[in-house]
Amino acid sequence: MQLMNSETKVIKPSGILDSSTASQLCREVDEFVKGGNIQVLVDLENVSFIDSSGLGGLVNAFKSTRAVGGKLALCSVCEQARMLLEITGMDQVFEIFPSQTEFNQAY
Numbered sequence: 001m002q003l004m005n006s007e008t009k010v011i012k013p014s015g016i017l018d019s020s021t022a023s024q025l026c027r028e029v030d031e032f033v034k035g036g037n038i039q040v041l042v043d044l045e046n047v048s049f050i051d052s053s054g055l056g057g058l059v060n061a062f063k064s065t066r067a068v069g070g071k072l073a074l075c076s077v078c079e080q081a082r083m084l085l086e087i088t089g090m091d092q093v094f095e096i097f098p099s100q101t102e103f104n105q106a107y
Helices: 017-035 054-069 078-089 100-106
Strands: 008-011 014-017 041-042 047-051 071-075 096-097
Touching: 008 017, 008 071, 014 017, 014 054, 041 054, 041 100, 047 054, 047 078, 054 071, 054 078, 054 100, 071 100, 096 100
Parallel strands: 008 041, 014 047, 041 071, 071 096
Antiparallel strands: none
């Protein structure tokens, strides 16, 4: 799905994506989509580890974006996070790009 005339919000967490950082990410996404913007890119370049709470936060952010007809994608996923997404089947849910550049080329 390509969104035209829509600003893309890039959220770039760092370190470990756990319950506290995931809840902050969800708040940022919620504030952004309530403003009528419906395209979010979560750049995980600086994230070294995602735990189950972090994954839950990504799923919640995805759901809140979808609830307003929007799109949430991921990019620059580290190896640990990629394995977590594959094991849980979430790699089939999220659209994942190698980098922000590739996301921008697609959208």
